[in-house]
Amino acid sequence: MTINERFKLILASKGLSQIMFSDLTGLSEKAISNVIKGRTKFPKYDFFQAIAQHFPNVNLRWLIIGEGEMHFNSEDESTIVDQVKEPDTFYHTKDASIERLTKIIEQMMAQVNEVPALKEKINILQKQLEETKKG
Numbered sequence: 014m015t016i017n018e019r020f021k022l023i024l025a026s027k028g029l030s031q032i033m034f035s036d037l038t039g040l041s042e043k044a045i046s047n048v049i050k051g052r053t054k055f056p057k058y059d060f061f062q063a064i065a066q067h068f069p070n071v072n073l074r075w076l077i078i079g080e081g082e083m084h085f086n087s088e089d090e091s092t093i094v095d096q097v098k099e100p101d102t103f104y105h106t107k108d109a110s111i112e113r114l115t116k117i118i119e120q121m122m123a124q125v126n127e128v129p130a131l132k133e134k135i136n137i138l139q140k141q142l143e144e145t146k147k148g
Contacts, residue, residue, distance in 0.1 A: 017051045019076050038063035
């Protein structure tokens with residue numbers, strides 16, 4: 014299975030269309046379409062960053078190389094450790110590992126603060142969808 018196919022599964026599991034994913038992440042619809050259609054064999058960093066930021070329970074290792082499960086268990090406290098496998102060898106120093114883990118924690122805390130805004134955006138989109146169906 015390719016990254017493209019695995020990405021389609023993520024969208025399906027989240028109930029998102031390409032447009033909804035674009036609106037949520039700020040990535041262009043064309044870039045997302047290129048990934049889905051296989052024109053982009055390996056997406057850029059911002060693509061993976063958007064997935065990690067908006068869907069922290071998605072296993073990026075699974076998305077990139079197909080190892081493991083699509084989602085981390087929501088009760089699994091080792092999610093960060095799984096995403097940053099063997100930090101001392103990956104980042105070469107403990108200081109770099111600590112810095113990277115600190116950034117991940119800060120990103121996760123920022124996501125918690127974004128939840129109300131995302132809920133509001135979902136409500137607006139649902140109202141727009143209902144109006145479109147009526148019209």
